[in-house]
Amino acid sequence: MLTNEFLYQIKPVRENFMNDQTEAEQNALESHFVYLKSLLQDGKLVLAGPCLDASFGIVILQNVTENEAQAIMENDPAILNNIMTGTLYPFRVSLIKN
Known part of the structure; x- marks a missing residue:
């Protein structure tokens, strides 16, 4: 299945x-937030945010290849600095509020 949308889930390491x-x-x-804002400006981020109990967060990417999505996740400052782990999933945005 080909997709240009991906979701990565991040979880705190402790x-x-x-x-x-x-x-x-x-x-x-703070660097993680700046990084996500730059992805939004580049048209690659659909949404990002944590659940309220802080057990995990999600980042939904659009207009990217799987390799690019993997690189984006791996270069997220929260992951690079080992405060979060990340898992990438193919994803499809089916409905979105405009």
């Missing part, structure tokens, strides 16, 4: 991550 972040983790999260 419990209570959101409640007791180190300065390095806070910096990595």
Whole structure:
């Protein structure tokens, strides 16, 4: 199945991550947010955000190849700095509010 949309799920590598972040983790999260904003400006990001209990977050990409999606996920500062792990899935946006 060919798709140009992918979802990656990110999960913190340790419990209570959101409640007791180190300065390095806070910096990595800020870089993660800036990184996602640049993907949005480039037309590659559909949406991104965490669940409210902070157990995981999702990033939905569009207009990318699988290799590009993999590279985007692997270069996410949250993953590069080992504060989150990521798993990539082929995805299809079926409905979206305009």
